[in-house]
Amino acid sequence: MTLLGEVSYPAIGTAETELVLFAVPRSVFLEIVLESPAFRVFVFNALSQRLAHLMALVDDVAFHRVDQRLASRLLLQRQPDANHPSDARRRTGDEPRSREPHPGNLPARPE
Numbered sequence: 001m002t003l004l005g006e007v008s009y010p011a012i013g014t015a016e017t018e019l020v021l022f023a024v025p026r027s028v029f030l031e032i033v034l035e036s037p038a039f040r041v042f043v044f045n046a047l048s049q050r051l052a053h054l055m056a057l058v059d060d061v062a063f064h065r066v067d068q069r070l071a072s073r074l075l076l077q078r079q080p081d082a083n084h085p086s087d088a089r090r091r092t093g094d095e096p097r098s099r100e101p102h103p104g105n106l107p108a109r110p111e
Contacts, residue, residue: 003029004047 002008003026033040060069 002026 003024033043064072
């Protein structure tokens with residue numbers, strides 16, 4: 001059974017480092033939530049972050065194409081490369097500046 005609800009669901013976790021786990025009985029968890037404002041805020045902040053993440057994921061799946069999602073994910077996972085010109089500029093803040101406006105930004109000429 002979950003800590004906040006009365007529905008059970010399977011959960012699986014994988015640790016990347018050695019750790020120690022503590023099981024907290026539901027009754028103790030609820031008691032602490034009721035008695036500790038700081039813990040209650042912590043719990044609601046954690047729930048809020050997870051809900052926001054879930055809503056963003058649903059939005060992404062529902063409204064963006066697979067190729068767009070894949071490209072976005074690949075760009076997020078790309079590590080900066082000091083040898084790559086765009087990464088070196090980004091690191092130093094030395095972005096190239098054009099003296100001429102980009103043709104796409106020019107007003108249309110009357111014919």
